[in-house]
Amino acid sequence: MKLTTIIKTTLIATSIMASTFAQAADMRIGLVVKAQGIGFFEAAYKGAQEASAEIEDNIEIIYTGPVTPTAEGQIEIINSLISQKVDAIVVSANDPDALVPILKRAQQRGIKVVSFDSGVATAGRQIHLNPSSNELIGRMNIELAATSLEAAKSEKGDIAILSASPTATNQNIWIGEMEKALPEFPQLTLVATVYGDDLADKSYRETQGLVKTYPNLKVIVAPTTVGILAAAQAITDMKKTGEVFVTGLGLPSELAGHVESGAVNSFAIWNPIDLGYAATHIAYNLIQDTASETEVEMGRMGVAQLDAEGNAAMSSPFVYDISNVAEFAKIF
Amino acid sequence: MKQLLKNREAQLALVILSLLAMIGAIIPDFLAISNLLGVYTDTSILIILALGQMLVIITRCIDLSIAANVALTGMVVATINSLYPDFPVPVIILIGAGFGTLLGMLNGWLVWKMKIPSIVVTLGTMAIFRGAVFLISKGAWINAHQMSATFLEIPRYVFLGLPILGWCSVIVIAAMYYFTRHRQLGRKIYAAGNSPTAAYYIGVDVGKKQFIAFTISGLLAGIASYLWISRYAVAYVDIANGFEMLVIASCVIGGVSIAGGTGTVIGCVLGALFLGIINNALPVIGISPFWQMAISGSVIILAVIANSRSERKVGRIILRKAVQNAS
Numbered sequence: 001m002k003l004t005t006i007i008k009t010t011l012i013a014t015s016i017m018a019s020t021f022a023q024a025a026d027m028r029i030g031l032v033v034k035a036q037g038i039g040f041f042e043a044a045y046k047g048a049q050e051a052s053a054e055i056e057d058n059i060e061i062i063y064t065g066p067v068t069p070t071a072e073g074q075i076e077i078i079n080s081l082i083s084q085k086v087d088a089i090v091v092s093a094n095d096p097d098a099l100v101p102i103l104k105r106a107q108q109r110g111i112k113v114v115s116f117d118s119g120v121a122t123a124g125r126q127i128h129l130n131p132s133s134n135e136l137i138g139r140m141n142i143e144l145a146a147t148s149l150e151a152a153k154s155e156k157g158d159i160a161i162l163s164a165s166p167t168a169t170n171q172n173i174w175i176g177e178m179e180k181a182l183p184e185f186p187q188l189t190l191v192a193t194v195y196g197d198d199l200a201d202k203s204y205r206e207t208q209g210l211v212k213t214y215p216n217l218k219v220i221v222a223p224t225t226v227g228i229l230a231a232a233q234a235i236t237d238m239k240k241t242g243e244v245f246v247t248g249l250g251l252p253s254e255l256a257g258h259v260e261s262g263a264v265n266s267f268a269i270w271n272p273i274d275l276g277y278a279a280t281h282i283a284y285n286l287i288q289d290t291a292s293e294t295e296v297e298m299g300r301m302g303v304a305q306l307d308a309e310g311n312a313a314m315s316s317p318f319v320y321d322i323s324n325v326a327e328f329a330k331i332f
Numbered sequence: 333m334k335q336l337l338k339n340r341e342a343q344l345a346l347v348i349l350s351l352l353a354m355i356g357a358i359i360p361d362f363l364a365i366s367n368l369l370g371v372y373t374d375t376s377i378l379i380i381l382a383l384g385q386m387l388v389i390i391t392r393c394i395d396l397s398i399a400a401n402v403a404l405t406g407m408v409v410a411t412i413n414s415l416y417p418d419f420p421v422p423v424i425i426l427i428g429a430g431f432g433t434l435l436g437m438l439n440g441w442l443v444w445k446m447k448i449p450s451i452v453v454t455l456g457t458m459a460i461f462r463g464a465v466f467l468i469s470k471g472a473w474i475n476a477h478q479m480s481a482t483f484l485e486i487p488r489y490v491f492l493g494l495p496i497l498g499w500c501s502v503i504v505i506a507a508m509y510y511f512t513r514h515r516q517l518g519r520k521i522y523a524a525g526n527s528p529t530a531a532y533y534i535g536v537d538v539g540k541k542q543f544i545a546f547t548i549s550g551l552l553a554g555i556a557s558y559l560w561i562s563r564y565a566v567a568y569v570d571i572a573n574g575f576e577m578l579v580i581a582s583c584v585i586g587g588v589s590i591a592g593g594t595g596t597v598i599g600c601v602l603g604a605l606f607l608g609i610i611n612n613a614l615p616v617i618g619i620s621p622f623w624q625m626a627i628s629g630s631v632i633i634l635a636v637i638a639n640s641r642s643e644r645k646v647g648r649i650i651l652r653k654a655v656q657n658a659s
Contacts, residue, residue, distance in 0.1 A: 237488065
């Protein structure tokens with residue numbers, strides 16, 4: 001009895017102390033985006049506010065960015081954030097190198113720096129948060145193909161990849177990761193990889209070619225925005241909606257129409273709300289000094305692993321389908 | 333000379349037929365009427381643009397900005413449609429044609445009045461037009477769901493077995509055939525390119541003919557822009573990026589001389605169809621993309637070699653005749 005009372009009192013006492021301390025500390029995090037008025041970043045701000053509401057300490061998020069997307073504009077803003085003595089700066093850079101000197105200065109004054117979305121060179125920040133990793137992107141594309149196969153009401157089926165140009169580095173890495181994940185999905189048979197060169201007309205023609213050549217084709221995976229749109233249009237024009245599904249990576253605002261028409265069942269891309277949320281958590285952990293060399297906690301997004309250069313990957317790309325595409329189409 | 337040119341077109345037609353036979357041997361389905369009509373429809377935009385380019389090349393000029401014109405006019409057309417979905421589509425098409433014409437006139441005016449070589453003018457306007465697309469769109473894309481249903485459906489509407497898109501190119505071919513063969517202005521454009529000095533002496537204003545060629549090229553690009561946007565149902569900065577090379581290649585393969593003065597509508601259409609068939613067949617045959625590039629490139633070079641050989645003969649004959657006539 002006595003023991004529990006003591007514990008209770010100490011708990012209450014510490015929590016009061018903690019909260020008053022927090023009130024006094026009044027942490028401020030500057031969220032510097034590429035430019036004002038971009039839906040993607042406003043969604044990231046929404047995520048940052050969500051994180052600050054969640055964290056018990058009283059955090060103020062200062063959402064700011066230049067009017068036009070220039071590195072000069074961001075340097076000015078970061079300068080003023082330094083003189084306001086913010087605790088951390090979370091930035092999506094317009095130039096990876098131009099911001100390094102000013103961000104170094106910020107770090108010298110004890111300000112923690114996290115870059116997200118569009119990174120800053122290693123010297124300018126402590127952690128860079130990538131929305132995803134190549135491995136996760138590759139795996140997600142194959143998972144999407146499996147979902148689309150179910151939508152086509154087939155147990156087994158052929159899939160094909162429609163890429164950008166055959167020399168596009170990121171595309172080739174993702175295709176490599178897709179092939180690695182493929183053995184875990186025995187229902188999927190990869191029959192071809194074709195290249196649309198990120199040109200609408202070539203991607204359209206390649207899609208027609210795929211449908212004509214492979215009668216058992218059920219899913220076309222296009223991890224490129226031009227490709228996924230052109231493929232969806234070609235499938236619609238060939239009147240193959242419901243038989244062949246297109247999936248891959250694309251933006252909700254670009255694909256909303258094709259999800260509605262049924263050419264696309266689901267697709268993926270990072271969620272900007274989650275990105276702003278996770279970046280804010282990382283900044284908070286840096287301020288609190290609770291991030292280790294190899295790991296940092298991101299609230300509901302889990303724990304991110306850090307590599308030697310402080311790069312972190314947030315999560316698998318976020319899946320969009322008919323249930324949420326309209327809502328996100330307004331954002332980006 | 334006429335006989336020889338006719339032969340050339342017959343040669344090209346033979347090459348196309350044997351190409352089709354080769355493809356048909358691998359994939360018999362490719363030769364189905366429905367598929368061939370599909371290939372023709374797919375090539376329609378290329379045909380329309382190649383015919384505009386042909387006129388410009390005949391006057392000893394070149395229009396590198398033709399694809400950028402498609403992109404800029406296309407973005408204008410798409411923007412109008414997305415902002416005012418109830419605005420009647422035929423009026424939008426007219427606006428597109430008019431806007432494309434204006435861009436063509438700008439090129440033509442700079443060549444005619446400023447006396448700047450066309451390759452420099454159109455290299456400049458190509459960059460300007462692409463930049464302007466970005467300024468209008470601010471980098472944002474206009475997608476299928478932002479376009480009205482009528483806007484997307486008109487070129488897809490099938491009339492007598494062929495979509496309107498295909499009919500558009502049929503009409504343009506017929507009009508250009510009539511214009512280049514039976515109109516005085518059309519013949520003067522050939523004269524201006526074949527021998528500017530001689531044309532000047534018979535009272536043909538060479539610069540003005542170049543201006544007219546660019547204007548028509550702009551008009552056709554304006555029409556093609558609407559067809560392009562509605563076919564692929566997306567408008568963005570890089571629409572038809574690099575397409576000008578395919579357009580020029582169609583002309584060259586079709587026997588339009590880069591040196592000016594020669595080239596026919598039928599040859600040009602056959603040149604475009606040749607590329608169209610290759611572009612449609614390669615994905616179905618399923619060979620490596622690197623081979624695809626190499627094949628397209630080799631075909632163009634072979635066509636240029638064939639051209640320059642036949643041209644050399646033509647040139648000599650003309651010269652001899654001219655010398656004989658003069659003496």
